[in-house]
Amino acid sequence: MKTVIGLEIHNQLASESKLFCACPTKGYRTAPANSLICPSCLSQPGSKPWGINAKAVGNVLKIALALNCKIILDKPVFVQRKHYIYPDLASGYQRTSKPIGENGELAGVKIREVHVEEDPGQYDLRTGEVNYNRSGVPLVEIVTDPDFTSADHARRFLEELSAILDYLGARRSEPGSMRVDANISIEGHPRIEVKNINSFKGVLTALTFEEARQKNLVKHGAQYGQETRHFDEKRGITIGLRKKESVDDYRYFPDPDVPPMVIGEKLVEKIRRGLPELPAQKRERFVRHYNVTGEEAFAICLEKEYADAFEEIAKDGGAKQAANFMRGVVKKQLNYRDLAYRDSKLTVKTISELLAMLEKKEITEKVAEKLLIDFLDKGLDPRKNAEKEGLLGIHGSQELEAIVERVISENKKPVEDFRKGKAEALHFLAGQVMKLTKGKASPREVKEMLEKRLK
Ligand SMILES: [Zn+2]
Incomplete structure (x- = not known):
């Protein structure tokens, strides 16, 4: 039918x-x-x-x-x-x-x-x-x-x-x-x-x-x-x-x-x-010029002000990361609040600040999302908030290594399983590390550290 x-x-x-x-x-x-x-x-x-x-x-x-x-x-x-x-x-x-x-x-x-x-x-x-x-x-x-x-x-x-x-x-x-x-x-x-x-x-x-x-x-x-x-x-x-x-x-x-x-x-x-550049033309240009995906361009170009914000951030480099972040995390939180970018408190400066912290690996995407939520709902400045809450990342640090050691020594069975070739055991161990770091470590880095340590 x-x-x-x-x-x-x-x-x-x-x-x-x-x-x-x-x-x-x-x-x-x-x-x-x-x-x-x-x-x-x-x-x-x-x-x-x-x-x-x-x-x-x-x-x-x-x-x-x-x-x-x-x-x-x-x-x-x-x-x-x-x-x-x-x-x-x-x-x-x-x-x-x-x-x-x-x-x-x-x-x-x-x-x-x-x-x-x-x-x-x-x-x-x-x-x-x-x-x-x-x-x-x-x-x-x-x-x-x-x-x-x-x-x-x-x-x-x-x-x-x-x-x-x-x-x-x-x-x-x-x-x-x-x-x-x-x-x-x-x-x-x-x-x-x-x-x-x-x-x-x-x-x-x-x-x-x-x-x-x-x-x-x-x-x-x-x-x-x-x-x-x-x-x-x-x-x-x-x-x-x-x-x-x-x-x-x-x-x-x-x-x-x-x-x-x-x-x-x-x-x-x-x-x-006098017609301006329309969404389809803008999308095509973004894909060509900034090498973003069609889906990213579609999501970003639905609102002109948002597309303009993306372009302002992307012209200084980091277009790929900006597109990924703006199509994913930012759009999700805006949509969740039924909020257009132009009606939100978000600015190019705030998004750039979050991206810069991500770029320097000071925060994970998960933390970036939390900082964004606090900004949208409470107007908290992302960097000050991260510093105050102790959310700036632990990566490659002694603190992270200590947590990895602790998880390994406290989880003998999964460690053994992994060594016997059970790949899922690694997910479990990584999850334990992430829990102890309160999500501040990068999951990929944690997995790599665990693998290196266990092999
Ligand atoms: Zn009248």
Whole structure:
């Protein structure tokens, strides 16, 4: 049973004002409810939309070009009204443009189209409160072909897409600004739309759940039709909402109050020339120039600020070690805290300091990780912390030799086993040494010392 998944991705665009009026977008989440509104974004009788926000459209063009789309040039691109009745829409319709770019491609996935639209307001189902501060905030919508065959494939794609949007500086990058709707079906069976997925983890959970649910229905020969389901992030499940609207239900038609956009080649060329180095190009350059692995480059380049930090460290040498450490230990601790590098207290200086201590073999990777954790959680300076806690390494020292001797004399049986050719016995002995050094010795050095001593 083959799974078929397509994605519709919405992301708020970087823009100081809303799409069809001058109301600010900054701080709309924290401002008092309904304080950032005007007659236009509320569609009050007699109000008209202002001209479309050129900066928002420019950002959509950047995105479309970065996704290798063909831009719709020199012909009118209409803004349509998409009708539905829900308290989050004051006007009863959402303004959404026809495609600005089409037929793109990213990481082997076809991008069907990219367009601009306005965010609706927010309706709280529990309290019944409506807040229109978000109403009219510019959004990009990116629609893919159903080219994904698994939840993990979709998640990886979104990571890459998300990195591109950040590199372009084209979106609001606060958490929750990306929202994903997914169409998922078992080949030859009805298509289910899952709405309200707000995180990469959510994509994985929602699609894994939905795939299993549909496969189960198919296996038992159950009849089911197209429907829209809501993802409940807390419970990790999807819940049936309603039969899916067909395109006709939305009664799309061109908004008579908004003149169509016409995008000229000159503007597109100017934007194309201004595009920054994108993640894929940066990865390729890192692999070529710094000799790091593709996997290391992928992990490091997901966040531009992190990639820049790597490059600053690597240009003075030690790129291999830096890549290994930043892809492994550092990334693990950041991910564990659900923290981006730019939002953490980490700096190039801190990472370099840890790397320098590693390089001089003053600490092991295990100790480096502990120092990093103390830095992230308590703000402790790594070197001062290492000195204070007595974590600076014991290697090749008399202290280490004494510990090795002690372990050998206290573990007669494993020593004998090793001499008889039982290789695992050495792991046990090395483990005992590591325990006594509280992890401050290098495991490789300990193993070598033991081998030398026992042969
Ligand atoms: Zn407004």
